[in-house]
Amino acid sequence: MKLPANGAFMLEPAFDPAAGEGASRDAVGLGSRAHGGLDTRHGTILTLEDISVSFDGFKALNNLNLYIGVGELRCIIGPNGAGKTTLMDVITGKTRPTTGKAWFGETLDLTRLSEVQIAQAGIGRKFQKPTVFEALTVFENLELAQKTNKSVWASLGAKLTGEQKSRIEHTLDTIRLTASASRPAGLLSHGQKQFLEIGMLLVQDPQLLLLDEPVAGMTDAETEFTAELFKTLAGQHSLMVVEHDMGFVGSIADHVTVLHQGTVLAEGSLEAVQANERVIEVYLGR
Amino acid sequence: MNQPLMVTAAHKAGTPLAIAIGVVVAVLLVSMALLSLLPESNPLQVSAYTLTLVGKILCYAIVALALDLVWGYAGMLSLGHGLFFALGGYAMGMYLMREASGDGLPAFMTFLSWSELPWYWYGTQHFAWALCLVVLAPGLLALVFGFFAFRSRIKGVYFSIMTQALTFAGMLLFFRNETGFGGNNGFTNFHSILGFSITSPGTRAVLFLLTVALLAASLYLGWRLARSKFGRVLTALRDAENRLMFCGYDPRGYKLFIWVLSAVLCGLAGALYVPQVGIINPSEMSPTNSIEAAVWVALGGRGSLVGPLLGAGVVNGMKSWFTVAFPEYWLFFLGALFIVVTLYLPKGVIGLLKKRGDA
Numbered sequence: 001m002k003l004p005a006n007g008a009f010m011l012e013p014a015f016d017p018a019a020g021e022g023a024s025r026d027a028v029g030l031g032s033r034a035h036g037g038l039d040t041r042h043g044t045i046l047t048l049e050d051i052s053v054s055f056d057g058f059k060a061l062n063n064l065n066l067y068i069g070v071g072e073l074r075c076i077i078g079p080n081g082a083g084k085t086t087l088m089d090v091i092t093g094k095t096r097p098t099t100g101k102a103w104f105g106e107t108l109d110l111t112r113l114s115e116v117q118i119a120q121a122g123i124g125r126k127f128q129k130p131t132v133f134e135a136l137t138v139f140e141n142l143e144l145a146q147k148t149n150k151s152v153w154a155s156l157g158a159k160l161t162g163e164q165k166s167r168i169e170h171t172l173d174t175i176r177l178t179a180s181a182s183r184p185a186g187l188l189s190h191g192q193k194q195f196l197e198i199g200m201l202l203v204q205d206p207q208l209l210l211l212d213e214p215v216a217g218m219t220d221a222e223t224e225f226t227a228e229l230f231k232t233l234a235g236q237h238s239l240m241v242v243e244h245d246m247g248f249v250g251s252i253a254d255h256v257t258v259l260h261q262g263t264v265l266a267e268g269s270l271e272a273v274q275a276n277e278r279v280i281e282v283y284l285g286r
Numbered sequence: 287m288n289q290p291l292m293v294t295a296a297h298k299a300g301t302p303l304a305i306a307i308g309v310v311v312a313v314l315l316v317s318m319a320l321l322s323l324l325p326e327s328n329p330l331q332v333s334a335y336t337l338t339l340v341g342k343i344l345c346y347a348i349v350a351l352a353l354d355l356v357w358g359y360a361g362m363l364s365l366g367h368g369l370f371f372a373l374g375g376y377a378m379g380m381y382l383m384r385e386a387s388g389d390g391l392p393a394f395m396t397f398l399s400w401s402e403l404p405w406y407w408y409g410t411q412h413f414a415w416a417l418c419l420v421v422l423a424p425g426l427l428a429l430v431f432g433f434f435a436f437r438s439r440i441k442g443v444y445f446s447i448m449t450q451a452l453t454f455a456g457m458l459l460f461f462r463n464e465t466g467f468g469g470n471n472g473f474t475n476f477h478s479i480l481g482f483s484i485t486s487p488g489t490r491a492v493l494f495l496l497t498v499a500l501l502a503a504s505l506y507l508g509w510r511l512a513r514s515k516f517g518r519v520l521t522a523l524r525d526a527e528n529r530l531m532f533c534g535y536d537p538r539g540y541k542l543f544i545w546v547l548s549a550v551l552c553g554l555a556g557a558l559y560v561p562q563v564g565i566i567n568p569s570e571m572s573p574t575n576s577i578e579a580a581v582w583v584a585l586g587g588r589g590s591l592v593g594p595l596l597g598a599g600v601v602n603g604m605k606s607w608f609t610v611a612f613p614e615y616w617l618f619f620l621g622a623l624f625i626v627v628t629l630y631l632p633k634g635v636i637g638l639l640k641k642r643g644d645a
Contacts (some may be wrong), residue, residue, distance in 0.1 A: 025463045049550060092532060115532065116531050124532065125532045127528075131526050131528065132526070133525050135517055136525075141420050142531075143518070143535045144518060144519060144533060144535075150533070150534050151536075151539065152539040155514065155515045155517045155519050156511075156514060157514075158516075204533060274616070
């Protein structure tokens with residue numbers, strides 16, 4: 001098996017794609033250091049290889065392999081205890097894998113970054129239970145979440161620029177919370193909190209969004225709207241959605257991964273995995 | 287207690303009544319200091335006892351405000367703020383002891399037949415260095431403690447217990463004669479500060495006014511912080527720390543900043559307390575003192591800037607009256623007060639006032 005190398009310590013061939021077809025390429029080893037920003041040369045934004053997580057002998061994830069492409073909308077389904085939430089924990093740095101590799105882009109080793117560094121690198125996460133800052137207003141929730149310098153010193157003197165303000169207002173519009181902008185987030189309904197949390201992810205502008213059961217507790221109309229929203233997001237962002245609602249999964253995803261006992265059971269279109277013998281067996285217990 | 291109501295006013299975009307009350311309180315406090323300068327025969331004269339008592343309560347109010355910044359806003363209940371207060375007080379006390387003993391050793395060292403000053407006493411004869419120590423001693427201790435506590439993600443009740451243990455350890459350390467801070471007697475018998483007699487009405491009035499100024503400044507600082515994005519991050523930290531981390535904020539820096547700031551404010555309050563009260567001893571570090579500070583904040587209403595000041599004022603005002611009138615019953619009364627507040631006034635006195643105001 002070919003292990004990915006750590007690009008931060010490698011020399012990259014000096015190659016300027018802007019120079020166009022046939023531009024000369026220097027020999028490997030004589031180039032510049034790998035550049036900053038997320039490197040997705042090979043079209044994958046997330047690479048998980050042979051990930052295992054065990055808690056006191058119980059293997060929550062077992063040699064899991066998962067690749068998510070740039071701009072892809074991937075749904076993860078699986079019965080309870082299949083390891084879906086643990087998978088998200090591994091990606092966001094909350095849980096360290098016992099073994100295995102986790103790469104964000106080509107160069108960022110997720111197993112070595114802290115939760116905060118991972119968030120800053122561009123992975124956003126929505127929790128299963130909607131989690132917003134209840135004492136703050138809806139607008140302030142978005143203000144805190146938006147992409148900006150998040151150090152202590154920056155916060156002490158931070159003022160909203162007109163551009164940031166209009167971005168927040170635009171997002172409020174998208175998640176249909178403009179009318180509640182100055183209400184404390186704690187007073188929102190369950191569904192509205194879900195949307196606010198999605199809005200917080202949007203202003204954070206991550207490259208990869210992890211969404212844990214985003215439509216739980218939503219009305220049918222809200223679910224439908226969320227599906228539309230996610231479809232417009234895919235393309236600019238990569239999304240990984242964990243969901244139980246098969247109708248919702250069918251309406252958004254072209255690519256589905258089925259987890260079972262911490263490992264990938266099947267992968268493909270929703271019809272294909274639903275027709276898969278082993279998936280039927282696991283879900284229906286035959 | 288001069289500006290708080292102005293602050294609420296500004297929060298609610300101005301109720302003229304509140305601003306008026308704030309101005310009146312400020313004027314009252316300043317005129318108290320001036321009236322204390324009148325000769326004793328004058329019926330309007332404010333006695334030294336009253337001035338010292340109010341000055342003491344104002345120092346406590348600063349502690350309450352500092353505690354509220356970490357507890358009410360950032361959600362970390364410290365039961366050890368008395369330690370920072372006492373450290374500031376001891377730093378000021380070192381200067382006052384040196385001033386009192388002139389070129390010789392402080393009296394308690396002579397009793398222990400020490401022949402020279404311990405190294406940490408060097409330079410304390412200079413007022414400027416003592417002021418630096420007032421800030422540095424509590425600030426550095428808070429920095430080191432906070433760094434490790436927040437790095438290890440100690441929160442909630444574990445954090446409270448650790449701060450409690452910290453102040454208890456400090457008290458035991460300062461009780462020892464060998465520590466070099468006067469053992470259980472602490473520092474007393476101060477004569478002068480910067481050459482001015484410490485008991486003269488003029489000095490008392492100036493110290494009182496400085497306390498009022500420090501309180502006003504802390505209040506302004508707290509108000510600015512609470513209104514800034516920093517303040518909102520603290521509130522977010524209190525309510526959903528995980529969410530905040532996944533938004534890309536590192537909570538450690540935020541906690542450490544407010545924690546150290548709070549400790550320094552306490553140290554400054556302690557430094558103003560000691561020359562006014564005339565004594566500092568390790569009992570200031572006793573766990574009960576720190577717990578009492580938490581009671582002030584809870585009673586007044588945490589998460590607001592005015593609440594803790596009200597709480598400190600009300601509890602200490604009642605304490606000084608009660609301990610004279612019914613000395614045996616004070617602690618029962620304090621306990622009952624705390625139970626009543628917890629049961630019926632979860633947002634403290636200020637919550638009650640606000641509810642009235644909204645209705």
